[in-house]
Amino acid sequence: MNYWLMKSEPEAYSIVDLQQQSQTIWDGVRNYQARNFLRQMEEGDLAFFYHSNTNFPGIAGLMRVVKKDIADPSQFEPESKYYDPKSTSESPRWQTVVVEFIETFSNPILLSILKEKFSDEDLMLVRQGNRLSVMPVPEAVALKILAMKSHSLNNS
DNA sequence: GCCAACGTTGGC
DNA sequence: GCCAACGTTGGC
Numbered sequence: 447m448n449y450w451l452m453k454s455e456p457e458a459y460s461i462v463d464l465q466q467q468s469q470t471i472w473d474g475v476r477n478y479q480a481r482n483f484l485r486q487m488e489e490g491d492l493a494f495f496y497h498s499n500t501n502f503p504g505i506a507g508l509m510r511v512v513k514k515d516i517a518d519p520s521q522f523e524p525e526s527k528y529y530d531p532k533s534t535s536e537s538p539r540w541q542t543v544v545v546e547f548i549e550t551f552s553n554p555i556l557l558s559i560l561k562e563k564f565s566d567e568d569l570m571l572v573r574q575g576n577r578l579s580v581m582p583v584p585e586a587v588a589l590k591i592l593a594m595k596s597h598s599l600n601n602s
Numbered sequence: 603g604c605c606a607a608c609g610t611t612g613g614c
Numbered sequence: 615g616c617c618a619a620c621g622t623t624g625g626c
Contacts, residue, residue, distance in 0.1 A: 453623095453624090455624090477609075477622095478609090479609090498623080498624060498625085499623075499624050499625080500624095500625095503624075503625070557625080574606080574607075574625095575606055575607035575608060575623090575624090575625095576607085576608085576623095576624090577607070577608055577609080577622075577623045577624070578608095578623095579623085
């Protein structure tokens with residue numbers, strides 16, 4: 447089982463939206479490195495939901511990969527801003543996964559906290575200028591994050 | 603809104 | 615294959 451971190455701008459799609467829908471297809475990733483991570487995902491993997499481009503960027507909750515190797519439908523929709531005319535249904539260029547809601551952290555783990563607790567090597571996210579919307583989280587780091595969210599009330 | 607840190611595109 | 619120009623991401 448692997449751990450991941452997946453970013454979304456809460457104005458576009460937030461952990462609250464996921465909670466309401468219970469599941470969602472993680473569409474719209476158009477970066478090859480991020481896509482390659484999506485391809486590596488397995489059912490049962492856990493993923494941290496990260497809120498980016500907001501006043502308080504950070505990990506807002508937790509979700510689980512429930513379906514892997516899905517062709518992102520938006521690549522075939524000419525009206526979509528994620529439309530890719532070079533992609534064919536025979537060999538889709540963009541794959542993604544379906545994720546399911548697990549929980550919203552009562553105290554989100556803000557980027558400022560993550561920067562404090564982790565190094566560049568621990569967590570790609572804290573690297574300056576990182577723009578990957580999907581990235582792996584080493585197990586030791588993931589377990590530490592999960593412990594932090596459980597004890598966040600005591601620590602704050 | 604600014605801007606650093608990328609990634610992508612396309613001419614050559 | 616190089617690289618300049620351009621576009622995007624995302625923290626601040």
